[in-house]
Amino acid sequence: MTAQSTRQPELSFGSAWRYADAPDSTPIEIAHxxxxxxxxxxxxxxxxxxxxxxxxxxxxxxxxxxxxxxxxxxxxxxxxxxxxxxxxxxxxxxxxxxxxxxxxxxxxxxxxxxxxxxxxxxxxxxxxxxxxxxxxxxxxxxxxxxxxxxxxxxxxxxxxxxxxxxxxxxxxxxxxxxxxxxxxxxxxxxxxxxxxxxxxxxxxxxxxxxxxxxxxxxxxxxxxxxxxxxxxxxxxxxxxxxxxxxxxxxxxxxxxxxxxxxxxxxxxxxSGKSPNIVFADASLDQAIEGAVQGVFFSRGLSCCAGARLLVEEPILGEIVRKLKIRMATIRVGDPLDKNTDVGPLACKQQLDTIKAYLKTACDASAQLHETSASPLPKKGSWCRPTLLTDVHPSDVACREEIPGPVLAVMTFRTPDEAIAQANDTPFGLAAGVWTDKGSKGREIANRLKAGVVWCNTYHKFDAASPVGGxxxxxxxxxxxxxxxxxxxxxx
Amino acid sequence: MPITAVDSVMVEAEAAAFAKRSVKGEAATQGMRMALSMLDLTTLEGKDSPQKVRALCRKAVQPCGAMPDLPHVAAVCVYPAFVALAKRELDGTGVRVASVATAFPSGQYPLSVRLADVRAVVDAGADEVDMVINRGAFLAGDRETVSDEIRRVKETCAGAHLKVILETGELETYENIRRASDLAIEAGADFIKTSTGKIKPAATMPVVLVMLHAIRDHYLRTGCMIGMKPAGGISTAGAALSYLVMVKETLGDAWLTPDCFRFGASSLANDLLRQLARQATGSDTAKYDFSEA
Missing domain, CATH: 3.40.605.10 (Aldehyde Dehydrogenase; Chain A, domain 1)
Known part of the structure; x- marks a missing residue:
């Protein structure tokens, strides 16, 4: 970030009131x-x-x-x-x-x-x-x-x-x-x-x-x-x-x-590289929450993870600022703790893959922002929820599935551009559309190449509702x- | 002012997630003490008497005689008739005196009467004034009137802190609540407050979350911190902790003080005391173990 003459007000999420550890200690039998x-x-x-x-x-x-x-x-x-x-x-x-x-x-x-x-x-x-x-x-x-x-x-x-x-x-x-x-x-x-x-x-x-x-x-x-x-x-x-x-x-x-x-x-x-499309008329606070839950809470391991965030250009600044604020309260740690939002990756190999993708992205001018609230445990494979900005549709980080909590943010200016970008990967699994205008939501949903399209929500599953790509x-x-x-x- | 859309499904889900945070042990004790110190101990009944107000003031200063190390509450909230009395009772204790005004709870009186009401409580020594907005004008789309009236009340308050009650139960939609919050903040509110306690539903988690978002956005724009006071309907220590979790994770550490967050409640105090006593002694207590006022 370049130094600015006037500093923006910042919220601080520190240690004024810490939740105690709350591990689920239910004993369960596991055979050798x-x-x-x-x-x-x-x-x-x-x-x-x-x-x-x-x-x-x-x-x-x-x-x-x-x-x-x-x-x-x-x-x-x-x-x-x-x-x-x-x-x-x-x-x-x-x-x-x-x-x-x-x-x-x-x-x-x-x-x-x-x-x-x-x-x-x-x-x-x-x-x-x-x-x-x-x-x-x-x-x-x-x-x-x-x-x-x-x-x-x-x-x-x-x-x-x-x-x-x-x-x-x-x-x-x-x-x-x-x-x-x-x-x-x-x-x-x-x-x-x-x-x-x-x-x-x-x-x-x-x-x-x-x-x-x-x-x-x-x-x-x-x-x-x-x-x-x-x-x-x-x-x-x-x-x-x-x-x-x-x-x-x-x-x-x-x-x-x-x-x-x-x-x-x-x-x-x-696999998928599912887009979340946020229009300027959307309920932004809820869209941000949906984007965060859609990619970070499943550690990016859900195939439907909303790994790309496509934002209408005028609201990019506000969205990124609020995303960073929201990310500050994501709790990474012991998955048995009832207050943990994001757990470990499934294996070391995933971490190596993610690191390679992030390095490629940063070499190609991407800006990387991680959550920093909780210290990561020493053992196990962990990846902090990560935001990539200044990335472009042709970047590998925006085209290939990254097996972890990584969100790439891009912009569009018109609905046509949004659809073109959303469909611009080899995949077609899920998508999210965020707009307060019902007719627009339907029109966009119909033009998306995806098996599942969520409107003003994300990652909602039900046994009665089909998923697939x-x-x-x-x-x-x-x-x-x-x-x-x-x-x-x-x- | 930008129109901010609010999606009810997601905002309710988000609020419900805060209530699932597990706050136990030391964290719960700290949270409950904090909640106690943020309490606006309230009595707003037609049958209020000097004796009841005196008893309430006593409880405000020392919530429980058996647990003398507990903090005092933030304020005592009464009708205008009892401001002078409460002020005398609480002199030098650090507990503030809040009074409802502007023809609480309906506000359906001429502006001159409402302003006179405010002037009277300020003259009687109220530290804080809880006003009601003109919901009729707001729902009729007359934002100017609502805004002007809040400004006039703010002027009349002189130095007293102004809490603006939106009466969210009458505004009904989250978008109305968001717009009313933005409007009250722009017009000079020091605090925004959900309800009078006379209308159901009073405070709910999603309603308060929408109001916290308005406060956050104002802060991000201007650097100016507005306070929040949910009122009515919060009667258990568990519910209070959920609200504090929501504040902590939405606005951050700076809002976790009585200067920025209050609970308007009458029965919450005793449940906090019960749970604090249980944490301290390990044994359950009954409702009748604590004084009503």
Whole structure:
């Protein structure tokens, strides 16, 4: 900043009144090691190999999970195939009962699941407790309702299940991601093999315990843990009739190629570089809050993170000034603390990627502003919420997905420019439009290339509402009636 | 004056998030002591008597005889008839005397009467004057009148601090509340205040957040700090802490003093005392353990 003759008044967010530490100290049981969940029980991996899963906030190992290989995957697929015919024949309303039971057990064990997600995935407890776990339960409730009404969902006399489905989910919000894939697949009468990320498998394995509790027939849901190799083995398995993947565009393309060989139907939820467009007539304070929550609170790890902020030129100064003020009160730290807004990254690799992007951006004249309120813990991988200004649509930082809490701010002058800029990436996942004028909001929303457009809000999810992307952000939808489509066949 | 749009869905969600902050232990004790020191201990009833006002003044200076180290409250807020009495009772204690004026709570009297009302309480020694705005004129779109009247009251206040009551329950929309806040601040308010306590809804978190935004924007523009006083409807220590969290995270440390933030309440004091006693002794207390006034 250049020195100015008159200093602008500044607000100070210091230590006049500190909140005491408020860690959620609910004790939860975590076993020393976990196997795969195949055919209704936990089994050791074929070659006996395990990998450590760590608490990303402390880098301490919390348990060992099985590292699956081809034979583990094959065993799971066989179990799913064996269970398929009977599960498809099970009366739809009986299938619904299982889903309702799962949903209720998730609710009953919600606190435990939230703490476990926070410990294993680093999600701030506020987010896992208030958003991820309740929404995961809601996906089971919602799809339970559809199980015996599928013909009304599609206006076809008898939609049939597709068969055995492979499902691969990323590290962020593991239980929610699992629920979004499992619930519609089960409601439609399919059997599944789910592979969670090796960074956050524990809460999904806890779901396996719930499946045992509700006595879901063995083989209907199988969970194989492990890293990229396990995922590749699953994607390449010829026994799958459908594969659903959530993760990076790069891996998504590999999955689609593998599916071209096996003939499996593909659903993809991939990367994004979603824009938040703020017009001068918007309710600015709320737009700023939405922008902050849309990118920082999920640590930028949500695929729908609003990573670009497009601001009408006359209000740029005010928006940036207020963003910086708002960022001053964001609390980064122990994800188990009830007052933490932003937790650690999922792994060290993410931090390195982010740093490389930020360096490239700064070399190309970008101005970088970080939050500074709370000191970062010594262990774990942490990235402060970061604002990039003086960046341009052609910069890498504005075109590629950065896996962290980084917001790039750019300006536009007319609605046409706003739309052109918003659509100017290879992606098309989500977008936000902030204007007080309803007609303008609708018009802009219709011209955006994005699977989801939020108006005067951001990052609102509901089991009844589909999410998904176009272009390099994916194929197909999850949630809502649309989320059932990948799991039914009509002819 | 720029028209500021306010989105009700987001502002309510944002306010709800402040209420989810966890404030426990030492932080809670510090917060509750702070809340006590920011209290405008209030009695505004037709049945008020000198005896009741005297008792209230006593409580203002020493909120609880059993806990003598507690701070005194910020002010005692009474009807004009009791200003002189309260002033005598509180002389030299540091507790200020606030009086409602301008034909509180309706304000539906000729301006001359309302100004005379203000003059009378200032002459009687009130340190602070809580006026009501002309909501009829505001809702009719006559901002000039509202603004002029506030200016006239401000002049009449001489040195007394002016708190401008918007009566947000009658303004209804967040945008009206934001515009009325901007208008009151421009016209010379030292504090903006939500409610008379006679109309429901009184203070709510989202309403106060919108008003805090107006205060923040004025400060960012001019460097001038305006105070905030939510009044009515805040009766628990937990609610008070949520308001303080909101102030801390919206305006920052500088507003966490009785000079910049007040609670207008009558029943909040006893809940603060109950919770403070519980923190100190570890055992629960009943409502009847503390004096009413």
């Amino acid at each position: 090691r976990y196997g795969h969940f195949i055919d209704g029980e936990f089994v050791e991996p074929a070659d006996g190999k395990h990998i450590a899963t760590i608490n990303p906030a402390t880098d301490e190992p919390i348990s060992d999970i099985a590292a699956g290989d081809e034979s583990d995957v094959d065993r799971a697929v066989r179990a799913a195939r064996a269970a398929q015919a009977k599960w498809a024949r099970t009366k739809p309303r009986e299938r619904a009962k299982y889903l309702f039971r799962i949903a209720r057990r998730i609710q009953e064990r919600a606190h435990e699941l939230a703490v476990l997600e926070t410990k294993d995935a680093g999600t701030p407890i506020r987010e896992s407790r208030d958003l991820h776990i309740p929404l995961a339960a809601q996906h089971f409730f919602y799809n339970a309702g559809w199980a015996d009404k599928l013909r009304y969902a599609f206006a076809v006399a008898s939609p049939r299940p597709v068969g055995v489905c492979g499902q691969i989910i990323p590290a962020g919000a593991p239980l929610l991601m699992a629920a979004r894939k499992l619930a519609p697949a089960l409601a439609c009468g399919n059997t599944c093999i789910l592979k969670p990320s090796e960074l956050s498998s524990l809460v999904v394995l806890r779901l396996a315990e719930i499946l045992q509790e509700v006595e879901l027939p063995p083989g209907v849901v199988n969970i194989v843990t492990g890293g990229a190799k396990t995922g590749e083995a699953l994607a390449a398995h010829t026994g799958l009739r459908a594969i659903s993947f959530t993760g990076s565009t790069e891996t998504g393309k590999r999955i689609a190629r593998a599916a071209a060989e096996t003939g499996a139907r593909v659903t993809l939820q991939l 176009c272009r390099e952000s994916g194929l197909g939808r999850e949630g809502g009636i649309q989320g059932l489509r990948p799991y039914v066949e009509f002819s």
